[in-house]
Structures are given as C-alpha cells and as structure tokens.
Amino acid sequence: MEERNIEYLSEIQLDSLKGFGDKRYSQLKRNNLKSVLDLLRFFPRGFWDRSSIKSISDVNQHDSESEITVFGKIDKVSVFTTKTRLRITTLNIKDESGGLKAKWFGPQYIETRFKEGDSVALSGRPEVKKTGSVEFKNPTIEKFEEISELNETGALIPKYPKIEGVSTSIIRKSIKNSLSVLETEKDSFRPGFQDILPQTILNKYNLVNRLLSFKNIHFPAQIDDYYKAKERLVLDEFIYLRSIFSYLKSKQKELDSGLSYSFSDEDISHMKELLPFELTNSQKKVLKEILEDLKNSFPMKRLLQGDVGSGKTVVAAIAIYAVVKSGYQVTLMAPTEVLAEQHLKTLENFLYQLDVDINFLTSSIKNRDHILEKIKNGTPGLFIGTHALIQDKIKFKNLGLVIIDEQQRFGVEQRKKLALNSAFNPDQLVMTATPIPRTTALSIYGDLDISSINEMPPGRKQIISHLFNGLKEDDKKISNIVMNHLNDKSQVFVVCPFIEESENLDIKAAENVFEDYKNMYSEFNVEIMHGRMTSDEKDIIMKKMSAGEIDILVSTVVIEVGIDIPNATLIVIESSERFGLNQLHQLRGRVGRGTKQSECIFHITNKKTLESISDDGKKRLESIVKIDDGFKLSEIDLEIRGEGKVTGTHQSGKSDLKLANLRYDIELLLKSKEIFEDLKNNKDKDQIFTEAKLLFPNYFKVDSST
Numbered sequence: 001m002e003e004r005n006i007e008y009l010s011e012i013q014l015d016s017l018k019g020f021g022d023k024r025y026s027q028l029k030r031n032n033l034k035s036v037l038d039l040l041r042f043f044p045r046g047f048w049d050r051s052s053i054k055s056i057s058d059v060n061q062h063d064s065e066s067e068i069t070v071f072g073k074i075d076k077v078s079v080f081t082t083k084t085r086l087r088i089t090t091l092n093i094k095d096e097s098g099g100l101k102a103k104w105f106g107p108q109y110i111e112t113r114f115k116e117g118d119s120v121a122l123s124g125r126p127e128v129k130k131t132g133s134v135e136f137k138n139p140t141i142e143k144f145e146e147i148s149e150l151n152e153t154g155a156l157i158p159k160y161p162k163i164e165g166v167s168t169s170i171i172r173k174s175i176k177n178s179l180s181v182l183e184t185e186k187d188s189f190r191p192g193f194q195d196i197l198p199q200t201i202l203n204k205y206n207l208v209n210r211l212l213s214f215k216n217i218h219f220p221a222q223i224d225d226y227y228k229a230k231e232r233l234v235l236d237e238f239i240y241l242r243s244i245f246s247y248l249k250s251k252q253k254e255l256d257s258g259l260s261y262s263f264s265d266e267d268i269s270h271m272k273e274l275l276p277f278e279l280t281n282s283q284k285k286v287l288k289e290i291l292e293d294l295k296n297s298f299p300m301k302r303l304l305q306g307d308v309g310s311g312k313t314v315v316a317a318i319a320i321y322a323v324v325k326s327g328y329q330v331t332l333m334a335p336t337e338v339l340a341e342q343h344l345k346t347l348e349n350f351l352y353q354l355d356v357d358i359n360f361l362t363s364s365i366k367n368r369d370h371i372l373e374k375i376k377n378g379t380p381g382l383f384i385g386t387h388a389l390i391q392d393k394i395k396f397k398n399l400g401l402v403i404i405d406e407q408q409r410f411g412v413e414q415r416k417k418l419a420l421n422s423a424f425n426p427d428q429l430v431m432t433a434t435p436i437p438r439t440t441a442l443s444i445y446g447d448l449d450i451s452s453i454n455e456m457p458p459g460r461k462q463i464i465s466h467l468f469n470g471l472k473e474d475d476k477k478i479s480n481i482v483m484n485h486l487n488d489k490s491q492v493f494v495v496c497p498f499i500e501e502s503e504n505l506d507i508k509a510a511e512n513v514f515e516d517y518k519n520m521y522s523e524f525n526v527e528i529m530h531g532r533m534t535s536d537e538k539d540i541i542m543k544k545m546s547a548g549e550i551d552i553l554v555s556t557v558v559i560e561v562g563i564d565i566p567n568a569t570l571i572v573i574e575s576s577e578r579f580g581l582n583q584l585h586q587l588r589g590r591v592g593r594g595t596k597q598s599e600c601i602f603h604i605t606n607k608k609t610l611e612s613i614s615d616d617g618k619k620r621l622e623s624i625v626k627i628d629d630g631f632k633l634s635e636i637d638l639e640i641r642g643e644g645k646v647t648g649t650h651q652s653g654k655s656d657l658k659l660a661n662l663r664y665d666i667e668l669l670l671k672s673k674e675i676f677e678d679l680k681n682n683k684d685k686d687q688i689f690t691e692a693k694l695l696f697p698n699y700f701k702v703d704s705s706t
C-alpha cells in the first residue's frame with residue numbers, strides 16, 4: 001500500500017465530490033478550482049475566532065466584546081411580525097446550566113430549518129441584560145448530532161475568497177471531507193499524504209509533516225498551529241522554485257550549445273582604451289563575469305543590476321562589441337522609443353570608432369526594409385528598438401546576444417519571443433536600474449545569474465535632497481529653488497502621483513499643479529505629460545524636453561524609468577509620502593546626469609507635515625533624504641512596504657505562488673536554500689521537481705524554451 005500524493009489529488013475532479021453539481025463546478029472552474037488538489041490549495045485569508053466555548057450560565061457582559069460559542073437544544077420556536085412588517089424569529093435555547101434567546105431579523109426563515117429538540121451550536125456576540133438574561137442577535141447557528149460535524153461554529157473558522165454561486169460553507173465542508181479521506185485507508189492507499197521532505201529533514205528543521213500542514217492551514221485548533229502549517233507550506237513553495245531554477249539552469253547547460261565567439265582579450269583591451277574614462281572596479285568585475293559567460297559552452301542568462309548612473313550601458317557596450325566582432329547580431333530592446341533613442345545615442349558614442357553597424361527599429365521608423373534585410377541575412381551588427389523587434393515577421397538569422405533593458409516593464413512572453421525570433425538560442429543579458437536585494441532578485445530572476453554594479457563612477461556629483469512640508473512657507477522656499485534653476489538656464493521636472501483631483505484624497509493632481517506652475521512661471525514654457533496620453537504624444541513631449549524646448553515639465557510617474565536629460569537639474573516630487581521608496585529613488589535619478597549641480601525636492605501633500613503623515617510614509621521620506629545608495633534603500637523598502645509587486649509572481653506575470661510573501665518570508669527563502677542543498681537523495685529531488693511542474697506550470701510555459 002502507498003500514501004496518496006499530489007498527482008493523485010490533481011486527477012480527482014471536483015464534480016465527483018458531493019455537493020458540486022454542474023453549475024457549482026462551472027463557477028469553481030472559473031476560479032481555477034478544478035481538482036481536489038486545487039481545493040486543498042485554496043488557502044483561507046483569515047479566521048473567525050469562534051473557539052471560545054461557554055455554558056449559558058457562564059456568559060457575562062465581557063463576552064460581548066468578541067464571539068463565543070454555546071451548545072444547547074432548541075426549546076421553543078416563535079415568529080413575530082411587527083407593524084412595520086419586520087419579521088423576527090426567536091429561538092429559546094437551553095443547556096444544563098440555563099437558557100437564552102436568539103433572534104433573527106428579516107426573512108431568514110430560521111423556523112423552516114430548525115425545530116424544537118434540535119441540538120445546535122450558536123456563535124456570536126451576546127447581549128447580557130441587567131436582569132442577567134442572555135440574548136443573541138443574528139448569530140451563526142448550525143445543528144449537529146456529533147461535535148465533529150460542526151462547520152461554522154466552535155472553532156477557528158476559515159474565511160475564503162468569495163466565489164459566486166458557491167458558499168464558503170460548501171467550500172469548508174468539501175475541504176474538511178477531502179482531508180478526512182486522506183486519513184482513511186481505501187483501496188490500495190494507506191492513511192497519510194506523501195511528503196516531499198524525508199523525516200530526517202523534518203526533524204532537523206523542526207517542521208510539521210505535509211498532511212498536518214494542510215489540516216492546520218485550514219482548520220487549526222489554535223492560531224499557533226496555523227502559523228506552523230503556513231511556514232511549512234511557504235517553505236515548500238520556495239523549495240519548488242529552487243527545484244525549477246536548478247532544472248532550468250542544468251537543462252540549459254546540458255542541452256543548449258552556446259555560440260562560439262572569436263573575440264580576444266586584446267579586442268576588449270582595445271575598446272577599453274578608447275573609452276574617455278576608466279571603468280570602476282565594480283564595472284570591471286561584472287564585465288569579467290559577462291565575458292566569461294560568453295566564452296562558456298552554454299548560453300548566458302544573466303541579470304545586470306545597478307543604480308541609476310552606475311554605468312551599466314558601457315559594460316553592455318563592451319559585450320556588444322565582443323559579439324559583433326565575432327560575426328553575430330545583437331538586439332537591445334527598451335520599453336519606450338525615448339529610452340531606445342537614448343541607448344542609440346549613448347552606444348553610438350561608445351562604439352563609433354569600432355566599426356559596429358548600429359540600426360534603430362521602432363514602430364515610427366517607416367523606411368525599414370534595409371534593416372529587415374540585414375536581420376534576415378544575418379548581417380553582424382547592433383539592432384536597437386522597442387516591441388517592433390518582436391513582430392512575428394522578424395526572424396534573426398544570426399542573433400548572438402539579446403539585451404533587454406528594464407525587464408520588469410516587459411511581459412515574460414515578450415522576453416521569450418525575442419529570444420525565439422532567432423535561428424538558435426542566443427545569450428541573454430537583462431538590465432535593470434531598479435536595485436533589488438539579492439535574496440529578492442534570486443526569487444524574481446531565479447533562472448538568471450546575477451551581477452550587481454554597486455559603485456558609482458568617480459566625479460559624479462551627489463544630488464542634493466530636500467524635504468519640505470506642505471505649508472505655505474515651504475511653498476515659497478520651493479519656488480525660490482525652482483527660479484534659481486530656471487535662471488541658470490536649467491530644466492525642471494515636477495512629478496505628481498495622480499492625474500485628476502480625488503474627492504477623497506488631499507493630493508495635488510498633475511492637472512492642477514500644471515495650472516499653478518503655468519501661472520507662477522508664465523514667462524517660461526511649462527508643459528504636462530501623463531499616462532493617459534498616447535505613446536506618440538509622450539514621445540513628442542520628451543523629444544521637446546531633450547531639445548531644451550520645455551523649461552518645466554509637470555508629469556505623472558511616466559518619467560520614472562530611463563529618461564536622460566542632462567540639462568534637467570531639479571525634480572520636485574509632489575505628495576512624495578504617497579510614493580514607494582524605490583520609486584522615489586528612481587525619480588530622483590532623473591536629474592544629476594549633467595555637469596551642473598542637481599537637486600531633488602520631496603514635497604509633502606498640501607497642509608500636511610512630516611509628523612502628520614503615516615509612519616511608513618515618514619520612514620520612507622527620512623530614509624530617502626539621508627541615503628542615496630539604491631541597494632540600501634531597496635533593503636529598507638522591503639522592510640517597510642506592503643507586498644506590492646516585489647515577488648517574481650507579480651513582476652513577471654506568473655501566478656503560481658499562493659502563500660509566499662517576501663516582505664515577511666525572506667528568512668524562509670534562505671532556509672529553503674539550506675534545505676534544498678541538504679537533500680542528498682536524488683529520488684527526493686525528483687519528486688519535488690515532479691510536483692513543481694504540476695504546481696508551477698507558468699514557469700515552464702514561459703521559461704523552459706528561453
């Protein structure tokens with residue numbers, strides 16, 4: 001005999017269970033609940049605590065502060081309709097110690113479901129009158145013969161996400177029944193649920209077994225049991241991810257034959273000599289990692305992360321030269337045309353002496369036949385562009401290296417498509433200017449090796465940061481600073497979190513701020529840009545800003561990533577307490593790109609001060625003013641902000657993680673690595689990977705062929 005396993009539970013469809021007819025099953029399927037396994041992994045969002053059980057005589061006035069449960073028998077049922085046609089149903093309930101009344105208001109038809117003599121459990125907040133009599137209003141009630149039958153009362157009752165047409169009571173009963181089946185012997189199965197971790201590992205790390213973790217995540221006797229169960233199941237999710245990433249890397253190395261490049265150390269030294277500056281030690285380190293990857297016999301898949309202005313592009317330029325020098329094509333895809341054009345200008349400066357053919361392809365390029373011909377014929381060179389690079393009709397004959405800038409702005413399918421639009425599997429370099437804590441990066445980009453530039457080039461001027469309250473005297477100080485920059489022939493960014501005023505939020509809207517700035521600085525050219533504009537409209541505005549035709553640009557966060565305007569020396573961030581810490585840092589990085597001294601103003605919402613905003617908002621603003629290291633800020637951000645879009649599941653569009661949350665679970669992420677490395681038996685690892693393929697299908701749909 002053997003224990004039931006996850007594959008077995010995944011094959012039992014929910015329409016085979018009692019209580020799930022065609023109509024309910026169709027509703028469940030719409031919510032991705034098809035099998036018993038899906039049901040068991042439909043985890044509760046919280047609990048109603050109805051575990052405090054009292055005899056009627058022990059109920060006192062303090063019990064009105066929280067829910068309690070009493071057991072008894074129905075002694076009398078009565079229904080009364082008031083003059084205003086309000087229907088009131090009353091049950092008199094007694095136990096060995098005394099009696100109480102329970103009342104329901106409205107057409108609930110309690111009297112049709114319960115009769116005198118029924119044993120019932122009642123949960124709610126009692127009202128204890130001066131006379132000592134006890135009364136419940138609209139309590140939860142259920143009848144039973146055995147205590148074990150209770151589903152709504154007498155315990156911690158799980159709350160589940162709503163599913164139209166299927167009550168949470170049905171969900172609870174079905175989960176409870178499914179768990180009870182796992183504990184019974186039937187056919188060729190013995191009681192239990194096959195675990196992916198051996199008992200030695202469970203003992204070593206003090207973990208509950210899998211069956212108990214599933215029981216206690218849904219129906220814990222006490223809340224500590226729930227937390228232990230959740231810890232175990234979060235660990236399982238991280239272990240599955242580690243298994244997947246381990247597989248993807250090993251498969252890539254075993255099955256994919258990398259390209260053979262012919263560049264030499266002398267070629268690389270020659271290019272470095274042509275640069276107008278010397279690389280930092282950090283740049284040299286990551287360049288060495290990338291060049292070693294290119295020389296390997298399997299394709300590179302590497303994340304290059306570095307703060308704004310840390311010099312990622314010059315490192316990429318050297319890799320581009322090495323690949324083109326070897327006779328291959330390189331693509332660089334950026335999320336916007338403006339950012340793609342910036343890469344074009346920057347890379348032309350780095351590569352113009354090295355005979356690298358540079359091409360630009362976006363949706364606005366009309367005469368593109370000669371570029372498409374080069375792509376088709378395999379002509380060595382660099383092809384910079386946007387989504388236009390992944391159109392179906394574009395097939396690279398000789399693609400050696402794919403570079404994707406600001407990966408989080410692209411869907412994973414787009415990353416996959418660019419790599420697949422090639423005759424063979426190219427090397428991949430993903431660049432991001434959003435510093436990510438290493439542990440977080442490992443979970444987001446688990447199939448990529450990680451390189452980090454954590455050193456700024458020498459001579460770069462530090463941006464001066466100011467924090468101002470939303471008071472009138474602060475507005476005057478900001479106005480003076482803005483005028484100083486305008487008089488210095490510099491440009492100014494003003495960033496707002498919302499487009500239009502909300503009745504519920506006291507936030508300056510971009511359109512209102514735009515009008516204010518136009519009135520205050522009428523002799524200057526003030527324009528507005530926001531997310532409701534088309535891409536073409538935004539590109540036109542940014543080109544005017546680049547050309548120096550706009551003095552003040554009022555914008556929403558659409559300027560957050562990649563915009564490079566050397567003459568922009570001041571950015572004012574309105575309602576700055578509303579932004580995330582990493583977002584504030586990215587916005588600050590829009591200035592400080594030229595030779596002039598730059599400044600950033602963090603301006604709190606009108607009429608508010610640092611002391612009157614939320615604790616989290618205060619921590620963010622105090623940190624951003626003191627710290628300019630993006631990696632340090634990202635660690636602080638992870639500590640103080642909500643889940644947001646930190647995990648790989650959200651950033652990449654995958655949705656397989658059910659419980660893991662990096663804000664709380666970083667220690668478990670690290671612990672999962674220790675456990676996975678501690679598994680010595682290949683059979684255990686094979687079982688983990690088998691389940692990972694079943695539970696995390698999106699990783700395989702997207703990544704296995706990239």
